Amino acid sequence: MERNKDFSHLHQEQDQQPSDGxxxxxRTKLQNSSPLPSECCIYTVPGRLRLANATTYTPRVVSIGPLHHGEESLRAMEKYKMLYLKSFLERTKMSLKDYIELVRKREQKVxxxxxxxxxxxxxxxxxxxILVDTAFVIEVLCKNHSKELVEENDLIFNRPWKVKEVREDMMLLENQLPFFMLEDVLSLAKIRVSLGNNNEKLVSLSSEQISLIKLTVGICFPNYLHKARVKCEVGSSRNLFDIQFRxxxxxxPQLQIRSSTQSFFLNLLAFEQCRLRNCYISNYFFILDRLIDTTSDGQLLGQSGVIESKLSDNQEVVASINHLALGSFWRRKRFHFNELCDGLNAHYANPWNNWITTIIHNHFSSPLTIFVVTTAAAPFTRSLIQTVCSCGVQFK
Structure with a gap:
């Protein structure tokens, strides 16, 4: 009976209340709401990507910047950050107050x-x-470059597993600092690194950091292409997108696959989809997923030198590449590999290529079938030769 009570009087009371409040x-909410600043370039990973790869985008040992700062699992590294800040101050001979004032002037921009x-x-x-994390990043980059800076009691660089985890965390999309902040602090510090101006120093140091994670780029070659009489060769280009079909x-180009490769590229995919209109990395993995599907594809590429892997087996290689494709997408009008796909499709559609390949695949796929077909064809071949020879004698 209670469920049938009439609540209409409550609605009437609400309608009679003034709407001023x-x-x-x-109006307060409207005033406080604003679009993202035009300078925005450090994003959180989109939900659809995080849903499938949550651990890939989350730092394991160290937070850089505010997005993961204070998380329980990362607090242990805070004491190491302070030690690195102390080392940074002692080495640069600059006052802590100067650095604080510099960062405070850049606070809103950051x-x-x-x-x-x-x-x-x-x-x-x-x-x-921001100051602590900036000093930490600069110290890590400098110690990567100059091993003499690593002290005996350094609890990061003297533990190979720890420095590996730190390097990988520093590559994550949500674990970044503004580049200009690194430049400004480095300029004030006047660190002597023989790599040109400050911008060149950071780019060079960052490149060394990436190379230590052993990442290069490339693409994979499938058996469906193999059936269409397409050969695979390793290119000398270092350009990710320089894939040619002629x-x-x-x-x-060769692809070197390491345990950190998947995490690195997934974070690149996330950044690209947040920031850029032309999604080249996404296009790359979309086409990559279409070109490799089975363990035999991975084996073929390994034998040809296109893939050089440190993973346990070809199945793990294929699974890693297919997993990367989960976050990719493509649009025909902005697809970077349109010309490549058109060329491959035209070649595959040629009936001559399919006919020859079908014969080879069905009748010459193993040494045994080659022997059987050759033996069966021998009498016919001898008869044909005798016929031709006898015709030649008659004409004479």
Missing amino acids: LEICL RNQYAENFESTSSNKFVEM NRVLVI
Whole structure:
């Protein structure tokens, strides 16, 4: 009976209440809402990508920047950050106050670089975090470059597994600092690194950091292409997208696969889809997924030298590449590999290529079948030769 009670009087009371309070509340929300700053370039990973690869985008040992700062699993590294800040200050001979003032002047600009709003983080807390993390990143890059900077009691670089995890965490999309902040602190520090100007120093040091994770680029070659009489050759180009198809030959750069390769590229995919209109990395893995599907594909590529893997087996290689394709997509109008696909499709559609390959695949796929077919064809071949010879004698 209670469920049938009439609540219409409550609606009448609400309708009679003035709307001034609601209007004020909405106006306040409208005033506080604003689009992302134009300077924004550090994003959180889109939900659809995180759903399939949550651990891939989450740092394991160290937070860089505000997006993961303070997480319980990363707090142990905070004491190492402080030790690196101390080492940074002693080595640069600059006062802590100078660095604090520099970061404070850049605070709002730094905040504008992030897609998330950190209004609840006080100015002092934010400046401290950015300064500590900036010094930490610079110290890691410099120690990568100059091993003499690594002290005997260094608890990161003297533990190979720890420095590996730190390097990989520093590659994550959500674990980044604005590049200009690194430049400004490096400039104030006047660190002597023989790599040109400050921008060139950071680019060179960062490149060394990436190379230590052993990442290069390439593409894979499938058996369906093999059935269409397409050959595979390793290209000399270091360009990720420099895949050429000419004269039945697919020329592709070598791909070195390591345990960190998947995480690195998934974070690149996430950044690209947040920031750029032309999704070249996404296009790359879309085509890659179409070119490799089975363990025999991975084996073929390994034998040809196109893939050089440190994973346990070909099945793991194929699974890694197919997993990367989960976050990719393509649009025909902006697809980077349109010309390549058109050339491959035209070649595959040629009936002569399919006919010859079908004969080879069905009748010459193993030494035994080659022997049987050759033996069966021998009498016919001898008869044909005798006929031709006898015709030649008659004509004479």
